[in-house]
Amino acid sequence: xxxxxxxYKDAFxxxxxxxxxTKSLPSEPELGTLLGVSRTTVRSILAxxxxxxxIDWNKRNKTVLRAPRPEDFFPEEETDSLAEIIERSxxxxxxxxxxxxxxxxxxxxxxxxxxxxxxxxxxFLIRFSRFGLIEKRRNSHWVLKGFTRAFALELTxxxxxxxxxxxxAFAALPEDSAVWVDLDMLEIQHRQLASEIATRFNxxxxxxxxxxxxxxxxxxxxxxxxxxxxxxxxFHYHYQWNKAEERxxxxxxxxxxxxxxAALKSRDPGKVDAACRKHLKSARQTxxxxxxxxRQAQPA
Amino acid sequence: xxxxxxxYKDAFxxxxxxxxxTKSLPSEPELGTLLGVSRTTVRSILAxxxxxxxIDWNKRNKTVLRAPRPEDFFPEEETDSLAEIIERSxxxxxxxxxxxxxxxxxxxxxxxxxxxxxxxxxxFLIRFSRFGLIEKRRNSHWVLKGFTRAFALELTxxxxxxxxxxxxAFAALPEDSAVWVDLDMLEIQHRQLASEIATRFNxxxxxxxxxxxxxxxxxxxxxxxxxxxxxxxxFHYHYQWNKAEERxxxxxxxxxxxxxxAALKSRDPGKVDAACRKHLKSARQTxxxxxxxxRQAQPA
DNA sequence: AAATTGTTTTTTCCCGATAAAAGACATTAC
DNA sequence: GTAATGTCTTTTATCGGGAAAAAACAATTT
Numbered sequence: 001x002x003x004x005x006x007x008y009k010d011a012f013x014x015x016x017x018x019x020x021x022t023k024s025l026p027s028e029p030e031l032g033t034l035l036g037v038s039r040t041t042v043r044s045i046l047a048x049x050x051x052x053x054x055i056d057w058n059k060r061n062k063t064v065l066r067a068p069r070p071e072d073f074f075p076e077e078e079t080d081s082l083a084e085i086i087e088r089s090x091x092x093x094x095x096x097x098x099x100x101x102x103x104x105x106x107x108x109x110x111x112x113x114x115x116x117x118x119x120x121x122x123x124f125l126i127r128f129s130r131f132g133l134i135e136k137r138r139n140s141h142w143v144l145k146g147f148t149r150a151f152a153l154e155l156t157x158x159x160x161x162x163x164x165x166x167x168x169a170f171a172a173l174p175e176d177s178a179v180w181v182d183l184d185m186l187e188i189q190h191r192q193l194a195s196e197i198a199t200r201f202n203x204x205x206x207x208x209x210x211x212x213x214x215x216x217x218x219x220x221x222x223x224x225x226x227x228x229x230x231x232x233x234x235f236h237y238h239y240q241w242n243k244a245e246e247r248x249x250x251x252x253x254x255x256x257x258x259x260x261x262a263a264l265k266s267r268d269p270g271k272v273d274a275a276c277r278k279h280l281k282s283a284r285q286t287x288x289x290x291x292x293x294x295r296q297a298q299p300a
Numbered sequence: 301x302x303x304x305x306x307x308y309k310d311a312f313x314x315x316x317x318x319x320x321x322t323k324s325l326p327s328e329p330e331l332g333t334l335l336g337v338s339r340t341t342v343r344s345i346l347a348x349x350x351x352x353x354x355i356d357w358n359k360r361n362k363t364v365l366r367a368p369r370p371e372d373f374f375p376e377e378e379t380d381s382l383a384e385i386i387e388r389s390x391x392x393x394x395x396x397x398x399x400x401x402x403x404x405x406x407x408x409x410x411x412x413x414x415x416x417x418x419x420x421x422x423x424f425l426i427r428f429s430r431f432g433l434i435e436k437r438r439n440s441h442w443v444l445k446g447f448t449r450a451f452a453l454e455l456t457x458x459x460x461x462x463x464x465x466x467x468x469a470f471a472a473l474p475e476d477s478a479v480w481v482d483l484d485m486l487e488i489q490h491r492q493l494a495s496e497i498a499t500r501f502n503x504x505x506x507x508x509x510x511x512x513x514x515x516x517x518x519x520x521x522x523x524x525x526x527x528x529x530x531x532x533x534x535f536h537y538h539y540q541w542n543k544a545e546e547r548x549x550x551x552x553x554x555x556x557x558x559x560x561x562a563a564l565k566s567r568d569p570g571k572v573d574a575a576c577r578k579h580l581k582s583a584r585q586t587x588x589x590x591x592x593x594x595r596q597a598q599p600a
Numbered sequence: 601a602a603a604t605t606g607t608t609t610t611t612t613c614c615c616g617a618t619a620a621a622a623g624a625c626a627t628t629a630c
Numbered sequence: 631g632t633a634a635t636g637t638c639t640t641t642t643a644t645c646g647g648g649a650a651a652a653a654a655c656a657a658t659t660t
């Protein structure tokens with residue numbers, strides 16, 4: 001069963017949504033770039049759409065015959081890549097269960113539990129290791145370092161160093177840089193979210209990531225930009241896990257972002273530094289208070 | 301041929317060197333910790349040593365019968381792990397050849413060229429990707445970002461940030477911390493090297509790494525400590541590649557280290573900062589001047 | 601009884617094989 | 631003649647299998 005066709009299924013589903021909007025589909029290469037897949041996959045999609053009577057396909061002509069129905073879509077769970085599946089299972093184990101620091105991680109066991117080959121699990125663990133939560137013993141098992149208070153402190157230390165520097169670089173960018181347009185757009189989205197915070201507070205997470213990534217990009221340093229992956233990953237799972245006071249927290253964060261944006265637009269280094277520090281401080285607080293007291297670092 | 305027994309061969313060679321020093325070998329578990337391998341491997345080693353008449357092995361008695369001869373050793377090249385072999389081949393390609401930024405990296409081709417399976421190459425590339433020199437296109441090839449001037453600048457920017465912070469933390473460590481003993485030992489080794497620099501200048505590289513790792517460890521931050529892997533890797537291959545002025549460079553660096561050590565011992569934050577900056581500046585200079593002008597970043 | 605040796609089981613590391621997906625080349629249409 | 635489609639080739643993603651190495655368990659030895 002060597003490889004699942006989730007790329008095809010996911011692209012197929014996304015392509016179905018395009019059908020609502022047009023009478024006929026564009027050329028194969030165009031569809032390829034639109035969906036982010038190769039022509040090979042596009043042609044598989046078109047072939048199935050013809051088979052199921054969704055379109056009439058004759059060379060350049062791809063006429064839409066009917067609107068897609070729910071049963072035309074592939075089930076959501078079949079569109080995930082193996083890497084995503086493994087990551088989710090692993091993080092669930094890591095956060096839900098009593099995952100103590102020092103615990104051993106067994107590739108074979110993980111693979112069996114998730115129902116995948118060992119190769120995929122190995123590759124996942126190697127990729128995951130850069131987050132600093134696990135460590136490999138040569139020719140032997142992985143060791144869980146644990147999502148401890150120490151981890152959170154080390155993470156935020158670097159984050160603060162990087163973000164202060166990026167924010168300063170951002171504010172120093174020339175007037176005509178494209179980032180100011182991006183920032184304006186983000187500001188508008190923040191204001192919209194702020195006004196409807198009661199119902200849309202759970203949309204903050206995504207906005208938060210886009211905002212901070214924009215700032216980090218101003219550093220023009222790949223190590224700083226890449227480090228945001230660590231933060232994003234932690235926050236992503238952390239927020240799934242800890243929903244306490246979510247609305248309240250996000251409401252505060254949106255306001256802090258708006259102040260931060262205003263400071264950036266003022267281009268006054270002192271104001272930028274102050275607004276950035278203030279936001280980072282409360283972000284750190286949020287993360288720290290959410291770590292259960294039981295989860296302390298274990299002596300090696 | 302699924303897996304080579306390089307762990308056994310390497311441990312065997314190292315065990316041979318122990319034979320010179322003693323009349324009999326310790327217990328199996330003890331040998332295991334000494335060589336850093338499992339008892340299973342220890343027993344394979346002992347079995348072969350008995351076969352080749354090196355020792356007499358009867359349960360707890362492991363009497364040395366004769367001194368090891370050159371032909372007892374396994375060839376050096378058979379003691380390298382696959383990961384090391386792949387890394388070396390890859391770096392040779394990356395540095396020697398005209399490896400332009402933007403170039404595609406082909407897993408299959410690399411695997412065939414080196415004569416290993418694709419899995420090992422994939423795992424290597426994933427591990428290597430954290431150095432920021434390559435990047436993966438989903439479901440497709442890797443892209444070489446290139447060892448460019450931009451890379452060197454981004455690397456040194458982070459390095460300087462991290463090392464200044466670590467050095468400050470180091471100087472603030474309590475009097476009775478064990479690091480001061482380590483520092484004293486490093487100082488002695490630096491002085492010895494300085495006095496024999498004419499003949500031993502190529503030993504600096506290893507000393508350099510130990511010195512900086514000691515300082516970084518004072519940060520007590522895993523991300524800072526881990527980042528030194530990137531620096532060490534670059535410097536390791538960089539020095540293999542660029543031998544110009546090596547003696548001169550190392551002579552200067554040793555003196556800078558000694559000044560840096562003195563500053564740390566003074567525990568005066570101002571002096572530490574100054575000595576650290578001075579050394580980092582010349583380290584950056586060395587790295588930058590070694591990057592050929594032709595190797596500029598290519599537009600994506 | 602604590603440590604060591606003998607034996608068995610489990611896990612890691614790595615290869616070869618195969619379907620999915622990408623990419624290259626040839627052909628046709630506008 | 632450019633851009634699309636049709637066809638063929640190569641590469642990536644993933645699995646299962648098997649030898650090396652680690653780890654667990656049992657039997658001795660001091």
